[in-house]
Amino acid sequence: MKHLLLFDIDGTLVKFKTRRSRSIFMGMFLDLFGVETNHSDLPDFSGMTDLSILYSIADSTGFDRAKINRNIDRIWKYLIDEFRPISTKENLELLVNADVLLATLNKSNNITLGLLTGNFKGNAYLKLSVYDLVKYFAFGAFGDDYFDRNSLPPVAFGRANKLAGENMYSFLNSIIIGDSPRDIECAQANNMKVLAVATGLFSRQDLMVNSPDIILNDFSDIDKAIDALESLGVGL
Ligand SMILES: [Mg+2]
Incomplete structure (x- = not known):
């Protein structure tokens, strides 16, 4: 079978090796939407989908989920541009x-x-x-x-x-x-x-x-x- x-x-x-993802997601909310986030606004990322992480941060900061959906391609582009330089063997x-x-x-x-x-x-x-x-x-x-x-x-x-x-x-x-x-x-x-x-x-x-x-x-x-x-x- x-x-x-x-x-x-x-x-x-x-x-x-370090939890880089958290600061990248926080930077995205600030740079694309001018929204300041605290570490306490972020969920435990383990096992979450990136989309659910975005929604979770949006919910805890009063940001409209619909705005995430409308801008989703820009968001993925921002994130991949930030992840690319740090995605190294180091x-x-x-x-x-x-x-x-x-x-x-x-x-x-x-x-x-x-x-x-x-x-x-x-x-x-x-x-x-x-x-x-x-x-x-x-x-x-x-x-x-x-x-x-x-x-x-x-x-x-x-x-x-x-x-x-x-x-x-x-x-x-x-x-x-x-x-x-x-x-x-x-x-x-x-x-x-x-x-x-x-x-x-x-x-x-x-x-x-x-x-x-x-x-x-x-x-x-x-x-x-x-x-x-x-x-x-x-x-x-
Ligand atoms: Mg895992």
């Missing part, structure tokens, strides 16, 4: 063996790789490009598709099926791989299995609260990661 593996990016494949860490795991999985004819990330599409591929990981992901569902992460899996299935040329992927044979409680919730809301990995901001204990199907500390042991996927029914 074929499987679709949907990877999160931040905290799962790569991770910023600032962005490749999580241990993430590249080796992807290379291994990519060799299997029984596995299709896709993205399911809160990053808007441009930023998702920008981050992946730092470590030459773009080649593994022909498609995905992104933080500019919907504000609600739980709405993203059907988008990913649709794109996977379009690329395959037949209706072969659904919640039944797709698995989410991510580092935050929101990845786990997203899988569970869509009746999907989920492999959680504790390389982001959340510990194994934090992730256990949400009862993922399986948890790994990291991908340092590739055989262990493959075994974990096999325990979820994925055959290489």
Whole structure:
């Protein structure tokens, strides 16, 4: 049986060494709209889609969500222009063996790789490009598709099926791989299995609260990661 593996990016494949995203989003509100924000106006970004981050900041500062929607292309352009110069190996860490795991999985004819990330599409591929990981992901569902992460899996299935040329992927044979409680919730809301990995901001204990199907500390042991996927029914 074929499987679709949907990877999160931040905290799962790569991770910023410092929390640069927060100041970039604050700078965007100031530079494009003249709106001053405080750190307390910002939510915890982990697992949130970029669109939901924008709405959340808007709500806590009394800014109109409709104005976000009207200016969304300008906003994505501003953000990617700010993220581009800092998306370097100095600032962005490749999580241990993430590249080796992807290379291994990519060799299997029984596995299709896709993205399911809160990053808007441009930023998702920008981050992946730092470590030459773009080649593994022909498609995905992104933080500019919907504000609600739980709405993203059907988008990913649709794109996977379009690329395959037949209706072969659904919640039944797709698995989410991510580092935050929101990845786990997203899988569970869509009746999907989920492999959680504790390389982001959340510990194994934090992730256990949400009862993922399986948890790994990291991908340092590739055989262990493959075994974990096999325990979820994925055959290489
Ligand atoms: Mg993440």
